[in-house]
Amino acid sequence: MYGFPLESRIFALCDCNSFYASCEQVFAPGLSGQPVVVLSNNDGCVVARSTAAKGLGIGMGVPYFQIRDLVQEHQVKVFSSNYELYGDMSQRVMEILSQFAPAVETYSIDEAFLDFSGWRWEQSEALGHQLRQIVKQWTGIPVSIGIAPTKTLAKVANRVAKGSTGGVYALKEEAIAQLLATLSVDEVWGIGRHHAKSLQAQGVTTALELQQVQPQWVRQKYNVVMERLVWELRGVSCLPLELSPGSRHSITVSRSFGRPVTTCAELGAAIATYTSRAAEKLRQQQLSAGAMQVFVSTGRFATPCYRQSQTVTLPSATNHTATLIQQSLAATQRLYRPGYAFKKAGVILLDLVAAAKPQLSLLHPETGGRSEALMSVMDAINRRYGAGTLQYAVCGKPSGWQTKSEQRSPCYTTQWSQLPVVLAESPPQSKRPYAQP
DNA sequence: TCTGGGGTCCTAGGACCC
DNA sequence: TCTGGGGTCCTAGGACCC
Numbered sequence A: 001m002y003g004f005p006l007e008s009r010i011f012a013l014c015d016c017n018s019f020y021a022s023c024e025q026v027f028a029p030g031l032s033g034q035p036v037v038v039l040s041n042n043d044g045c046v047v048a049r050s051t052a053a054k055g056l057g058i059g060m061g062v063p064y065f066q067i068r069d070l071v072q073e074h075q076v077k078v079f080s081s082n083y084e085l086y087g088d089m090s091q092r093v094m095e096i097l098s099q100f101a102p103a104v105e106t107y108s109i110d111e112a113f114l115d116f117s118g119w120r121w122e123q124s125e126a127l128g129h130q131l132r133q134i135v136k137q138w139t140g141i142p143v144s145i146g147i148a149p150t151k152t153l154a155k156v157a158n159r160v161a162k163g164s165t166g167g168v169y170a171l172k173e174e175a176i177a178q179l180l181a182t183l184s185v186d187e188v189w190g191i192g193r194h195h196a197k198s199l200q201a202q203g204v205t206t207a208l209e210l211q212q213v214q215p216q217w218v219r220q221k222y223n224v225v226m227e228r229l230v231w232e233l234r235g236v237s238c239l240p241l242e243l244s245p246g247s248r249h250s251i252t253v254s255r256s257f258g259r260p261v262t263t264c265a266e267l268g269a270a271i272a273t274y275t276s277r278a279a280e281k282l283r284q285q286q287l288s289a290g291a292m293q294v295f296v297s298t299g300r301f302a303t304p305c306y307r308q309s310q311t312v313t314l315p316s317a318t319n320h321t322a323t324l325i326q327q328s329l330a331a332t333q334r335l336y337r338p339g340y341a342f343k344k345a346g347v348i349l350l351d352l353v354a355a356a357k358p359q360l361s362l363l364h365p366e367t368g369g370r371s372e373a374l375m376s377v378m379d380a381i382n383r384r385y386g387a388g389t390l391q392y393a394v395c396g397k398p399s400g401w402q403t404k405s406e407q408r409s410p411c412y413t414t415q416w417s418q419l420p421v422v423l424a425e426s427p428p429q430s431k432r433p434y435a436q437p
Numbered sequence B, C: 001t002c003t004g005g006g007g008t009c010c011t012a013g014g015a016c017c018c
Helices: A019-026 A049-053 A068-073 A085-101 A120-141 A152-164 A172-182 A192-203 A209-210 A215-221 A224-231 A263-284 A321-335 A370-385 A404-408
Strands: A012-017 A036-039 A044-050 A076-081 A104-107 A111-115 A143-148 A168-170 A251-261 A289-297 A309-319 A343-355 A360-363 A420-427
Touching: A012 A085, A012 A120, A019 A036, A019 A044, A019 A076, A019 A085, A036 A049, A044 A049, A044 A143, A085 A104, A085 A111, A085 A120, A120 A143, A120 A168, A143 A360, A152 A168, A152 A224, A172 A209, A172 A289, A209 A224, A215 A224, A215 A289, A251 A263, A251 A289, A263 A289, A263 A343, A289 A321, A309 A321, A309 A404, A321 A343
Parallel strands: A036 A076, A143 A168
Antiparallel strands: A012 A111, A012 A143, A036 A044, A104 A111, A251 A343, A289 A309, A289 A343, A360 A420
């Protein structure tokens, strides 16, 4: 009806099923087929459910306290999240995919878009099945694969694949309209709660109706993002595969607290810790930040609600922990208001540029991780080589502002200070060298 | 009592300059 | 004293994703 671009493309979306829950099941084979849920950082909400857990009616994002009875009754196995494990498994899956597809875009920790354009439809489908089998065999992770002429349609196809026994579904041109008619508009990739409600009020309730709406109207009423989406639903590819996602635009570290925080000192301690972690990420990626944002807030459901942020332009781009902590603490003092119960805070590093100077980084010799002891050594090094002075010590025993998983984490109980420390000097990356003063 | 964390992109509106 | 328009840059906030 609308026709495809001359050079028609084929995209595949490979999505790991119940990814975090599947990872846990890989390392506890007895749990295969059992109800398993994984909780968010503070053991607050459900962030992944195995198929059996979904079958019990446990919803995504549901607060844990609401399902506690259900968990007991059905002996659901509950895990706190282990992002290092999931990151590692993700990498293994992505490596396998890159061996079998010419171009792979890692879209998220558990999803990748693949370019299948070189193949015919039948070949694509066969390749999908082959890939699915190999990923399962080599990593233990089950995946679903949706194949279609655009990324947005590949998302739709993936939903079908997830529901089918084969785990692979190819959406050909002639089947698009029929499938979209069965999909409600809020289930389309890129249509969130807000836009769905607004569209429904305009009489656009299914994905097919959205496909048939005038792109110009959508652009005027909403924005260019949704206009692209309409074209994509029509089979016209507007979202290319992003193979080399440019280096990060921002780095965030934020947490909600285990209990309400009311004093400025405690709030500062939390923010100093987050800043330290953010600076670490910065150095790992060989970047420096030109600005930073600090934000604090009471609980989302609290009354009165207080939510404020401060953006600070740094005198010069830096990735020194001490300098960044100094700035973040000053911002915290400006943001703090007595009388409020703070439940969350965070730090966002902005205006990232490639770090010009060689950066010193410390890694645990065995695990490659960090510890408080290492962090304080790192601060000492920053003090010696960097410009700022350390005003705040990032140490201390676990307390309320650490999450439950952090409190459980061995990095707060092991005496790593007694272990030898490895000092590595990484060469500068001069893609966009930062001007020397 | 207990409600995640880390990102991206777009737009509107204000400040500022010529 | 009165009166502009257009361009750019920046920021805050909204909306979306997993």
